[in-house]
Each structure stands twice: as structure tokens, then as C-alpha cells.
Amino acid sequence: MGRYTAKRLGARPVRKGGGSRAKPVRYRLVALSAGSHPPIHPSATAVPALLARLIAAVSKRFERGVVPGSSLTILLAGLVGLAAGFAAAFFGHFIHEITEATYGAANSRRGESFVWTLAVMACPALAMLFVAWLTRRFAPEAQGAGIPEVITAVARHDGVIRPRIAAVKIVASGITIGAGGSVGREGPIVQIGSALGSTAGQLFKLSAKNIKVLVAAGAAAGISATFNAPLAGVIFASEIILGSFAVESLTPIVLASVVADVVQQRFGEHRLDPAFKDLQYEFAGAWVQLPSYLLLGLVAGLAAAAFIKVLYATDRIAERLLPRWWIKALVLGLIVGGVGVLYPASPPVVSRSAERDAALRPPLPPVMGVGYEVVEHALHLKRTESQAVPKQNGEPAPFSLNPFETLFRTAPEREVKLAPERMLAELAWLAPLILLKPLLTSLTLAGGGSGGVFAPSLYLGATLGAAFGLVANLALPELSNSPGVYAIVGMSAVVAGTTQGVLxxxxxxxxxxxQYAIILPIMAAACVSSVIARMIDQDSIYYKKLTLRGEHISRGHDLHNLDHVMVRDVMIRRFPKLAPADNALEIVRIAREHPELESLPVMSDDGKLIGIIRAEDLHRVLDSDISPRLVNAEDIALRTPLSVHPAQNLLEAMRDFGARDVETLPVEVGAGENRRLVGLLLRSDVIRRYRQEMLQRR
Incomplete structure (x- = not known):
């Protein structure tokens, strides 16, 4: 038999005689043609229709260019964190491969022939020559540390960074560091992550505000993935890149930092371990040690300020003496390589793990590359018992005269045990590195290399702190901790001094x-170092480059110079007053007698403020056909003007100036009917005071 279906003929109610009566429902069989199907019930099409309407609505929003910025920014921040995490993992692997193919391979064969020593010397020069050409040709912003360029992009260019920066920076910095350039990899990965964030924001046509947030999110992701430090990534991006801890920007930054660290824990160099592991601090905040930590902070502040001056002075001198870029790259690169091969590669005392590694492969020059091997060595310096009580009956002494002997412990395989007689030899090996590392970093960057200054700051802090600890142990062993403790405190102190980012x-x-137990000395030394460095030079190691280029960038936290200045300190206490019946001619006369005032107050007979007359209000009257004698002050006064209290600060007053777009604000005390005018606050006076505060900071 053929296929049939029932077709409904009618069931619509028919109105008749004021009532309604439904016709009977009738059906008839209808034959279906081959390949046809019965009609689908309306409920079966509800879901597809709803989905179609949803897609149409979303498409319409995107066609209009209306993108929900905040939600999309958070989503893109997660993707930027993912991309930056993989970029950091790839970057570290790329540097390792370049090292194995260049000066690492040549260094392992230096014992065979002097030719390989020359090869190690030549590697930084050839790498800097190529990198200088690459960056000059494709992306000049990729030269140098990279972080100053990110700050400029956020402050001056709405966060826009060219997409090619990420690719060029990976290649340029990877080759510079991998071939022995004495720079760090943290600055490059910050610029790479920031470029990824900016590219994502530009691709989705976000607002300038949201693009800047994505730039900071990329920077946080880079720090997080490089150091396995998500908290530090968030603070660094907010404190250094954005210059603001605004709540609305924290969510994307935190998300990007977390996602990047998750990627790092799965694919990165450190995985679940801290960057410097196997350190154990039982207690390092005894009050008798605090003076030494504060003194270390003072020394670290001086070293940080000197590093900044050497870095930019070297660039100026190299530019003057070697104007041709390719000659400069070769000459400065050869100096870096020459110092690297001449300096002793191994310290006088090494750990057991370092001995095993050296037996398999010669150590790399300590002043070439990132230099974390030297930092690792300094952090694990452990003082052995220096004044032991003589043995009795063949038994070891039950106690030590040094009360801090057990305060610092490291893993036995990594600890570097220093007896008093070996401390001088260790000091002689460490002390020159304090001078050489900043100098070689400066030469590498001046020669056109690409790399960061964050890792050299850590290197400088670790070697300076360890040397300080050795001197302290030689001079006052009873009041000093192990040199490794001073090394880690010195790291935080120098970084705080160079970046001026204490948090x-x-x-x-x-x-x-x-290790949280060492946090008190870290905090104390970092604060002291930052203060000392700022007293010598107001600019951090990043902002100094911008200042030398003539770019003076003010960030949001600069306005806080006004939060301690009160309205009463700036307001005018003696001022003219207009009566309600004063006509326009009288107003003009008083205004000419007081040209410094942009607005004049109109007072009632009982001394209450009626309003203020602005210059534009008076001009409007004078330009009209109405006689000035017929216009009174009460007629043209701006009623209910905003007023400020003498106890408010200038930061609050700046907000009120913008709310009504006026040049003068009345200063009143009291409330309700008891309010009375006590002064006038001029916008020009507030700006002048702000300028004075900024100059005093400098």
C-alpha cells in the first residue's frame, strides 16, 4: 500500500450571533509522494529556531562592532596566558639549543685546541652582529631589554605593539643569550607576552583601555611562566607595566598569570619546583642579624644605582666611539667573549652535584649567558663550624660558639661548605663578578644585543650578598648567618633598587x-635599597631609558603626590565678593582688578553663597544686545556650584574640578544653613602645586 497522512481541514472557531462556536474538526487522508515525509510537529522545531535566533543576534552584534569588552578581555586574557606560557617554554628550549650549538659546544672542547677558545670568544660577537642587523631591519623595538618599550606602548600608544615583535624578540634574544651574551631572558619574555596580548586586543578591536590590560596580562604571564611565580607576575604587571592596581584590571591579569603558570608546570623548565630549589631556612630573622641585613640593603641600593648609571653611560660612550653599528657589535662582543674565557670558570669550593656535572662537562664561563649557575652557587654557600670546642674523650663538641650555625640548611648534594680558611678564596672569586656582570651586560646591550636586565640584577644581588656574607662571617662570625642567606636577601635588595618595584x-x-622564613630580612633590605637608589636617581632602570630619550611618563600613582596636600594649604583666603544687585559693569570692574581669578563668588546679604560667575558667563552677557546695566550678578551666577572642604586633599579636589568643568571651586565649611564661604580654590594653583611636588620628588 502507498503511504498516507491525515490532513486537518479545520478547527477554527466561528463567531456567530455574538457567541462563538467551534466547527467540528475534519481530517482526510492525503497520499504522500515518494521520498516525502510527514510534516514535523511545531515543538520539534522549537530548539533549532531558538538556536538560529541566538546565532542571528550574536552575528548582528558583531556586525555592528559591538563587542562586550570586559567579558571578552577576560576570555582573551586566558588565551594570552596560554600562549605566553607556551612561548616561555619554547623560548627556554630555544636558548638551550642555541647554547649547545654555539659557545656551549666550543667550551666543551677548549681542552683540545686553542681554536675552540677563540670560538668561544667569537660567539657573542657574531651573535650580536646578526641580532643588531635583524632588529634594525625588522623591529628596532626588539633591541635592548624590551620592558621600556612595553611601558611606552601602554603610556603613549594605547597599548599597541606590532605583532611581529613577538617573533623577532624570540629569535633576537634567544640567539643573544644562547650564544653567550651577558643578559637575561625575563625582559624578552615580558615583551613577547605583552606583544601577544596587544595583538589579541587589536585583532578583536577592543578599546585602548582593554588593550592595555591585555598587554599587562601578557607581561604577568611571561614573568609567571619564567620564574614559576604567578603572584610576582601579577604585581610586576600592575606595579611596573600599568602603574596601577585598579580592581577592574586585576582579574584578567591574575587569570593570565595563573594559566601561564599551569602551562609552565606541565611543559616548562621548573615544573612544580621553585626556580632555586633545595633551600631550607629554619629561621633567619633574629634581631641581632637585622643590622647586617639593613646594611646590606644600603650597599645594594648603591650597587643598583651604579648599575643603572653604568648601563646607560656605556651605551652613550659606545655610540660616540663606535658610530658604525656593525663595528660596535663586533668589538663589544669580542670584549664579552674575551672576559668570559679569561675568568676562572669554577669557584674554589663547589658542591657534590657540581663536581659530578664538571666531570661530565666543563662548566660554562660564569659571566656569559644568564648566569643562573653562579646564582645557584651563591645561594647554597654554607658556613661550617668556625669555632669548635675541642674534643673531649674523642667525642665531638656538644655545642658551637656560633648561635646561628643551624639556621641555614641546604640539600646535602647542593650545599657548598665553606670553612673559614676557604672564605677568602671564595671572596676573591665572587668579588670581581660584582663589577664584571653589570659591565658585560651593558656591553652586550650597547653592542645591539637583545636581552633583559632583570636576571643581571638578580645575579648582581646574589654575588654582592654572598660577598657581603663572607666579609661578615670573617669579621663577626658570632653575629652573622651563612653567606647563602645574604645572597638571597641581596637578590631582592638589588632588584628593588634597580626596578624600584619593592613589592x-x-x-x-x-x-x-x-622560603617564607626569610621574608623579614628580604622586606627590610628591599625597602632600604629602594630608598637609597631613589635618592641617587629617581628613575628606575626601565624609566631611565625613557628619560634619556626625552619621554617623561607620568603614571596613575604620580597623582598620589597630591593626597597629602590639603585644600587649606592652597586655597585663596582673601577674595572679592559680588552682591546680588551688582550689574555687569561692576562685575567687569572687579574682574579687571583681580585678573588672577577665573570666577567670582556672588554672596547674599546674610553672607551665604548664591553662586559663582565664570568668565564665559560674563562674556555671554557682554556679547549680547542687552544693556550691561540691566543684568545683575544674581541673574547670571552659576547656582549650586560644587564646593570643597578645607580638610579635603587635592586629589579629591581634582575630581570635583572635572565634574563641573570649572576653573574655581568655592571652599565652604559647615552644613545646611550654617554653610559659609572661607576661600576659593583655583585649578591653576592646584596644577602649580602638583608641579612643585613632582620637582621635589626629583
């Missing part, structure tokens, strides 16, 4: 070592 320095050193 970033404290958190990053804590997360790199995973």
Missing part, C-alpha cells in the same frame, strides 16, 4: 625560593 622584588624572590 615585585619581595614576592619574586620569595616565590623563586619557596
Amino acid at each position: 615585585s622584588a619581595i614576592l619574586i624572590v620569595y616565590e623563586m625560593t619557596d
Whole structure:
């Protein structure tokens, strides 16, 4: 038999005689043609229709260019964190491969022939020559540390960074560091992550505000994935890159930092371990040690300020003496390589793990590359018992005269045990590195290399702190801790001094070592170092480059110079007053007698403020056909103007100036009917005071 279906003929109610009566429902069989199907019930099409309407609505929103910025920014921040995490993992692997193919391979064969020593010397020069050409040709912003360029992009260019920067920076910095350039990899990965964030924001046509947030999110992700330090990444991006801890920007930054660290834990160099592991601090905050930590902070502040001056002075001198870029790259690169091969590669005392590694392969030059091997060595310096009580009956002494002997412990395989007679030899090996590392970093960057200054700051802090600890142990062993403790405190102190980001320095050193017990000395030394460095030079190591280029960038936290200045300190206490019946001619006369005032107050007979007359209000009257004698002050006064209290600060007053777009604000005390005018606050006076505060800071 053929296929049939029932077709409904009618069931619509028919109105008749004011009532309604439904016709009977009738059906008839209808034959279906081959390949046809019965009609689908309306409920079966509800879901597809709803989905179609949803897609149409979303498409319409995107066609109009209306993108929900905040939600999309958070989503893109997660993707940026993912991309930056993989970029950091790839970057570290790329540097390792370049090292194995260049000066690492040549260094392992130096014992065979002097030719290989020359090859090690030549590697930085050839790498800097290629990198200088690459960056000059494709992306000049990729030269140098990279972080100043990110700050400029956020402050001046709405966060826009060219997409090619990420690719060029990976290649340029990877070759510079991998071939022996004495720079770090943290600055490059910050610029790479920031470029990824900016590219994502530009691709989705986000607002400038949201693009800047994505740039900071990329920077946080880079720090997080490089150091396994998500908290430090968030603080660094907010404190250094954005210059603001605004709540609305924290969610994307935190998300990007977390996602990047998750990627790092799965594919990165450190995985679940801190950057410097196997350190154990039982207690390092005894009050008798605090003076030594504060003194170390003072020394670290001086070293940080000197590093900044050497870095940019070297660039100026190299530019003047070697104007041709390719000659400069070769000459400065050869100096870096020459110092690297001449300096002793191994310290006088090494750990057991370092001895095993040296038996398999010669150590790399300590002043070439990132130099974390030297930092690792300094952090594990452990003082052995220096004044032991003589043995009795063949038994070891039951106690030590040094009360801090057990305060610092490291893993037995990594600890570097120093007896008093070996401390001078260790000091002689460490002390020159304090001078050489900043100098070679400066030469590498001046020669056109690409790399960061964050790792050299950690290197400088570790070697300076360890040397300080050795001197302290030689001079006052009873009041000193192991040199490794001073090394980690010195790291935070120098980083705080160079970057002037105290919170970033404290958190990053804590997360790199995973040791909270040392936090008090870290905080104390970092604060002292930052103060000392700022007293010598107001600019951080990043902002100094911008200042030398003539770019003076003010960030959101600069406005806080006004939060301690009160309205009463700036307001005018003696001022003219207009009566309600004063006509326009009288107003003009008083205004000419007081040209410094942009607005004049109109007062009632009982001394209450009626309003203020602005210059534009008076001009409007004078330009009209109405006689000035017929216009009274009460007629043209701006009623209910905003007023400020003498106890408010200038930061609050700046907000009120913008709310009504006026040049003068009345200063009143009291409330309700008891309000009375006590002064006038001029916008020009507030700006002048702000300028004075900024100059005093400098």
C-alpha cells in the first residue's frame, strides 16, 4: 500500500450571533509522494529556531562592532596566558639549543685546541652582529631589554605593539643569550607576552583601555611562566607595566598569570619546583642579624644605582666611539667573549652535584649567558663550624660558639661548605663578578644585543650578598648567618633598587625560593635599597631609558603626590565678593582688578553663597544686545556650584574640578544653613602645586 497522512481541514472557531462556536474538526487522508515525509510537529522545531535566533543576534552584534569588552578581555586574557606560557617554554628550549650549538659546544672542547677558545670568544660577537642587523631591519623595538618599550606602548600608544615583535624578540634574544651574551631572558619574555596580548586586543578591536590590560596580562604571564611565580607576575604587571592596581584590571591579569603558570608546570623548565630549589631556612630573622641585613640593603641600593648609571653611560660612550653599528657589535662582543674565557670558570669550593656535572662537562664561563649557575652557587654557600670546642674523650663538641650555625640548611648534594680558611678564596672569586656582570651586560646591550636586565640584577644581588656574607662571617662570625642567606636577601635588595618595584622584588624572590622564613630580612633590605637608589636617581632602570630619550611618563600613582596636600594649604583666603544687585559693569570692574581669578563668588546679604560667575558667563552677557546695566550678578551666577572642604586633599579636589568643568571651586565649611564661604580654590594653583611636588620628588 502507498503511504498516507491525515490532513486537518479545520478547527477554527466561528463567531456567530455574538457567541462563538467551534466547527467540528475534519481530517482526510492525503497520499504522500515518494521520498516525502510527514510534516514535523511545531515543538520539534522549537530548539533549532531558538538556536538560529541566538546565532542571528550574536552575528548582528558583531556586525555592528559591538563587542562586550570586559567579558571578552577576560576570555582573551586566558588565551594570552596560554600562549605566553607556551612561548616561555619554547623560548627556554630555544636558548638551550642555541647554547649547545654555539659557545656551549666550543667550551666543551677548549681542552683540545686553542681554536675552540677563540670560538668561544667569537660567539657573542657574531651573535650580536646578526641580532643588531635583524632588529634594525625588522623591529628596532626588539633591541635592548624590551620592558621600556612595553611601558611606552601602554603610556603613549594605547597599548599597541606590532605583532611581529613577538617573533623577532624570540629569535633576537634567544640567539643573544644562547650564544653567550651577558643578559637575561625575563625582559624578552615580558615583551613577547605583552606583544601577544596587544595583538589579541587589536585583532578583536577592543578599546585602548582593554588593550592595555591585555598587554599587562601578557607581561604577568611571561614573568609567571619564567620564574614559576604567578603572584610576582601579577604585581610586576600592575606595579611596573600599568602603574596601577585598579580592581577592574586585576582579574584578567591574575587569570593570565595563573594559566601561564599551569602551562609552565606541565611543559616548562621548573615544573612544580621553585626556580632555586633545595633551600631550607629554619629561621633567619633574629634581631641581632637585622643590622647586617639593613646594611646590606644600603650597599645594594648603591650597587643598583651604579648599575643603572653604568648601563646607560656605556651605551652613550659606545655610540660616540663606535658610530658604525656593525663595528660596535663586533668589538663589544669580542670584549664579552674575551672576559668570559679569561675568568676562572669554577669557584674554589663547589658542591657534590657540581663536581659530578664538571666531570661530565666543563662548566660554562660564569659571566656569559644568564648566569643562573653562579646564582645557584651563591645561594647554597654554607658556613661550617668556625669555632669548635675541642674534643673531649674523642667525642665531638656538644655545642658551637656560633648561635646561628643551624639556621641555614641546604640539600646535602647542593650545599657548598665553606670553612673559614676557604672564605677568602671564595671572596676573591665572587668579588670581581660584582663589577664584571653589570659591565658585560651593558656591553652586550650597547653592542645591539637583545636581552633583559632583570636576571643581571638578580645575579648582581646574589654575588654582592654572598660577598657581603663572607666579609661578615670573617669579621663577626658570632653575629652573622651563612653567606647563602645574604645572597638571597641581596637578590631582592638589588632588584628593588634597580626596578624600584619593592613589592615585585619581595614576592619574586620569595616565590623563586619557596622560603617564607626569610621574608623579614628580604622586606627590610628591599625597602632600604629602594630608598637609597631613589635618592641617587629617581628613575628606575626601565624609566631611565625613557628619560634619556626625552619621554617623561607620568603614571596613575604620580597623582598620589597630591593626597597629602590639603585644600587649606592652597586655597585663596582673601577674595572679592559680588552682591546680588551688582550689574555687569561692576562685575567687569572687579574682574579687571583681580585678573588672577577665573570666577567670582556672588554672596547674599546674610553672607551665604548664591553662586559663582565664570568668565564665559560674563562674556555671554557682554556679547549680547542687552544693556550691561540691566543684568545683575544674581541673574547670571552659576547656582549650586560644587564646593570643597578645607580638610579635603587635592586629589579629591581634582575630581570635583572635572565634574563641573570649572576653573574655581568655592571652599565652604559647615552644613545646611550654617554653610559659609572661607576661600576659593583655583585649578591653576592646584596644577602649580602638583608641579612643585613632582620637582621635589626629583
